[in-house]
Amino acid sequence: xxxxxxxxGRRPPxxxxxxxxxxxxxxxxxxxxxxxxxxxxxxxxxxxxLKQGSKxxxxxxxxxxxxxxxxxxxxxxxxxxxxTKFNTPWQGVMIDDILADAGIExxxxxTLALSFDGYSTNVPTKDLVTGKAMVALLYEGKxxxxxxxxxxxxxVPHLYFWKSAKWVNGLQxxxxxxxxxxxxxxxHMYGDPWREQRYxxxx
Amino acid sequence: MSAEPSPQSPWxxxxxxxxxxxxPRVTSFWFQPSRPFAHLAGxxxxxxxxxxxxxxxxxxxxxxxxxxxxxxxxxxxxxxxDGEVSPFFHDVAAVGDEIELRGPLGGHFIWEDSGPILLVGxxxxxxxxxxxxxxxxxxxxxxxxxxVFSARIWDEVIFRDELIGLDDRLxxxxxxxxxxxxxxxxPSDYSRRVDARMMAxxxxxxxxxxxxxxxxxxxxxxxxxxxxxxxxxxxAEIIRTERYGV
Ligand SMILES: Cc1cc2nc3c(=O)[nH]c(=O)nc-3n(C[C@H](O)[C@H](O)[C@H](O)COP(=O)(O)OP(=O)(O)OC[C@H]3O[C@@H](n4cnc5c(N)ncnc54)[C@H](O)[C@@H]3O)c2cc1C
Numbered sequence: 001x002x003x004x005x006x007x008x009g010r011r012p013p014x015x016x017x018x019x020x021x022x023x024x025x026x027x028x029x030x031x032x033x034x035x036x037x038x039x040x041x042x043x044x045x046x047x048x049x050l051k052q053g054s055k056x057x058x059x060x061x062x063x064x065x066x067x068x069x070x071x072x073x074x075x076x077x078x079x080x081x082x083x084t085k086f087n088t089p090w091q092g093v094m095i096d097d098i099l100a101d102a103g104i105e106x107x108x109x110x111t112l113a114l115s116f117d118g119y120s121t122n123v124p125t126k127d128l129v130t131g132k133a134m135v136a137l138l139y140e141g142k143x144x145x146x147x148x149x150x151x152x153x154x155x156v157p158h159l160y161f162w163k164s165a166k167w168v169n170g171l172q173x174x175x176x177x178x179x180x181x182x183x184x185x186x187x188h189m190y191g192d193p194w195r196e197q198r199y200x201x202x203x
Numbered sequence: 204m205s206a207e208p209s210p211q212s213p214w215x216x217x218x219x220x221x222x223x224x225x226x227p228r229v230t231s232f233w234f235q236p237s238r239p240f241a242h243l244a245g246x247x248x249x250x251x252x253x254x255x256x257x258x259x260x261x262x263x264x265x266x267x268x269x270x271x272x273x274x275x276x277x278x279x280x281x282x283x284x285d286g287e288v289s290p291f292f293h294d295v296a297a298v299g300d301e302i303e304l305r306g307p308l309g310g311h312f313i314w315e316d317s318g319p320i321l322l323v324g325x326x327x328x329x330x331x332x333x334x335x336x337x338x339x340x341x342x343x344x345x346x347x348x349x350x351v352f353s354a355r356i357w358d359e360v361i362f363r364d365e366l367i368g369l370d371d372r373l374x375x376x377x378x379x380x381x382x383x384x385x386x387x388x389x390p391s392d393y394s395r396r397v398d399a400r401m402m403a404x405x406x407x408x409x410x411x412x413x414x415x416x417x418x419x420x421x422x423x424x425x426x427x428x429x430x431x432x433x434x435x436x437x438x439a440e441i442i443r444t445e446r447y448g449v
Contacts, residue, residue, distance in 0.1 A: 118440070184310075
């Protein structure tokens with residue numbers, strides 16, 4: 001349906017079209033969205049735990065975690081509120097390297113990312129490994145600000161950005177695909193921006 | 204959709220049935236959906252505009268009307284002069300136009316009647332809080348509610364007459380206005396940005412500590428207001444935020 005009188009709009013330059021998923025627009029800033037107040041997590045209090053179900057597999061403190069091998073990823077990110085931002089530069093620890101340090105292979109097909117403020121989001125394990133995702137520690141070469149999920153956030157750039165849990169403090173491997181905080185509140189279980197999987201009713 | 208996954212909410216055509224200027228920068232639009240839906244106070248819809256060449260722009264807008272107010276949903280849209288979508292509504296949209304929308308959306312920033320409630324809105328961030336206040340009134344709910352509403356000037360207080368009218372009923376709804384660029388007009392109001400002391404005084408207007416606090420507005424406002432609430436001793440776990448992104 002064409003909207004009467006809507007011509008102008010802010011079309012992206014045509015050479016960038018192919019990088020903008022359906023229903024998204026290009027954003028130069030970096031909007032902030034979250035369900036509650038911004039937690040201030042001190043690195044002294046920070047830890048990261050791998051769990052299978054409720055059973056801890058391995059836990060790192062800030063210094064231990066920062067000593068793991070670090071990688072860089074520069075990626076386009078896509079927020080479900082319809083903005084896309086190009087070339088966001090992150091540095092952190094690949095999930096592959098976290099698993100290697102724990103000496104395990106992924107034990108189950110599903111994962112819940114857990115956060116300091118009690119939020120969680122589900123991601124299939126295969127979307128976290130083989131170079132696809134990291135726990136990011138730096139953005140544009142600097143510590144991630146609390147608004148954007150610092151000290152550490154998950155980065156799964158090929159899914160809508162709510163899957164990239166802010167203030168992440170652990171990954172929990174689950175037997176079933178268990179919905180997290182937003183998924184219980186109507187957001188999609190997988191969240192592929194290229195298939196516009198925003199809400200749970202989207203195919 | 205509280206704890207339920209969202210019901211089917213596909214795109215549908217909605218007809219603009221009424222337009223009313225609220226303040227110099229905010230205008231309300233009523234949309235009659237072709238397939239009416241029931242929403243919860245606090246939810247939003249997504250709007251999609253399509254140009255002849257297929258280009259689309261989409262944005263989210265909170266619903267200002269109470270669920271009880273009938274099938275047409277009221278959206279109150281603030282004009283951002285250099286924006287893409289909001290100037291379209293202010294300059295082009297007319298009664299009778301069809302606009303695509305989908306909703307209701309959002310399952311977190313929704314009214315829950317579980318005890319005293321503190322609402323904090325900045326500018327157009329008052330919109331979903333207005334739906335909550337109207338819902339409470341139309342249902343004759345006794346739950347105590349305090350609304351702290353920050354606007355730049357008196358003439359930019361959206362829904363001003365309606366809110367003051369509700370405040371005057373003394374039925375457990377308490378309105379606190381704070382103007383950031385003008386002196387306060389009512390004795391109980393403020394003339395500064397929200398801070399912890401203002402929040403502590405708002406909490407005191409409730410008969411008991413709030414069970415839930417809802418904060419909505421621009422990202423900068425929400426961050427400041429949420430910090431002020433925490434500074435006033437409101438536990439972070441009971442604070443729900445809706446950020447308009449920019
Ligand atoms: C859940 C939710 C509920 C909301 N509810 C409401 C509501 O009830 N009422 C309301 O008014 N708003 C609401 N909003 C905000 C709304 O969705 C829009 O963001 C707002 O209307 C601005 O859209 P726009 O297209 O006019 O401006 P945009 O084009 O998105 O621009 C926003 C600002 O960013 C700047 N900008 C961004 N990109 C560019 C660019 N490429 N070039 C130039 N400038 C740029 C502009 O200066 C402009 O001022 C809500 C948002 C959310 C997420």
